[in-house]
Amino acid sequence: AQSVTQLGSHVSVSEGALVLLRCNYSSSVPPYLFWYVQYPNQGLQLLLKYTSAATLVKGINGFEAEFKKSETSFHLTKPSAHMSDAAEYFCAVKDSSYKLIFGSGTRLLVRP
Amino acid sequence: DVKVTQSSRYLVKRTGEKVFLECVQDMDHENMFWYRQDPGLGLRLIYFSYDVKMKEKGDIPEGYSVSREKKERFSLILESASTNQTSMYLCASSTYRQGGTDTQYFGPGTRLTVL
Numbered sequence: 164a165q166s167v168t169q170l171g172s173h174v175s176v177s178e179g180a181l182v183l184l185r186c187n188y189s190s191s192v193p194p195y196l197f198w199y200v201q202y203p204n205q206g207l208q209l210l211l212k213y214t215s216a217a218t219l220v221k222g223i224n225g226f227e228a229e230f231k232k233s234e235t236s237f238h239l240t241k242p243s244a245h246m247s248d249a250a251e252y253f254c255a256v257k258d259s260s261y262k263l264i265f266g267s268g269t270r271l272l273v274r275p
Numbered sequence: 276d277v278k279v280t281q282s283s284r285y286l287v288k289r290t291g292e293k294v295f296l297e298c299v300q301d302m303d304h305e306n307m308f309w310y311r312q313d314p315g316l317g318l319r320l321i322y323f324s325y326d327v328k329m330k331e332k333g334d335i336p337e338g339y340s341v342s343r344e345k346k347e348r349f350s351l352i353l354e355s356a357s358t359n360q361t362s363m364y365l366c367a368s369s370t371y372r373q374g375g376t377d378t379q380y381f382g383p384g385t386r387l388t389v390l
Contacts, residue, residue: 172315197378206279206365206381207318253317261306261325261369262333263379265317 165190167256169266177274182226182241184269186254189235196237197255197263198228207253213237224248249273278302279382281366287388294353296385298366305371307349308379309333309341312363324349325371356389363387 170185188194195214199207211222218230228239237254254266282297300307306325310318310333320333322341330341338360342350349368353360363386367379 199381204284204384204386206383207367208381209378212378261308261323261377262320263308265319267315267317 165194165256165258165262165264167254167264167266169252169254169269171269172267173270173272175272175274176244178246179243182239182244182248182271184239184252184254184271186228186237186239186266187235188237188254188256190256190258192258194256194258196228196230197257198222198226198237198239199253199255200224201251201253201268203250210239210252244271244273246273246275279366279368279380281364281382281385283385284383285386285388287390288353288356289390290357292353292356292389294356294387294389296351296353296364296366296387298349298351298368298382299347300349300366300368300380301347302368302370302380303346304368304380305346306369306377306379307343308367308369309339309349309351310365310367311335312365312384318365321351356387358389361387361389 166189168187197212198210211220213230221227257263279300309321324330324343340352366382369377369379
């Protein structure tokens with residue numbers, strides 16, 4: 164069965180600092196991996212997705228993620244945090260079926 | 276741009292009431308989904324529909340039913356609302372992609388409170 168673990172329910176960084184949100188997955192087949200962002204009182208918006216092409220995936224708003232099969236990880240990074248990045252971030256995994264499995268989410272706090 | 280809309284942003288209902296949550300997508304997507312979101316639990320799939328009148332149970336279907344009479348519209352029904360169904364409900368849609376690389380697009384959510 165597939166699963167996703169997001170380490171840290173809350174991550175706090177200073178404005179301008181590196182953002183690193185961790186995601187580890189478990190899958191018996193080559194996975195497709197997604198990062199979504201949810202701003203307060205809004206739905207989820209796709210940041211980026213990995214579908215077995217390049218292992219380094221660039222997304223919107225300066226975010227990127229690297230697929231590392233040996234570590235079963237798909238961590239999300241951004242070189243310099245902005246106040247507007249404060250939100251909740253969800254990692255998700257799916258196989259060839261319809262089902263998307265979500266992690267429990269990480270809330271990013273950005274300090275001025 | 277894909278647009279997924281949900282009929283209400285906030286809803287307050289009484290225990291035992293029948294509740295309808297409506298979702299409409301404008302991109303002719305085959306697949307539609309209903310999730311509930313609770314703090315610390317992420318999103319959990321309630322029901323999925325891959326075509327008109329077709330549905331499959333997700334991980335937590337108990338206490339819910341769905342209806343899809345038209346391709347663009349997917350309704351979630353709480354037959355008799357209970358307090359433990361107080362939650363944020365999110366609708367999503369996607370189009371079929373061979374191999375499963377489809378992306379799900381989400382609506383803004385309905386925050387339901389059952390008193």
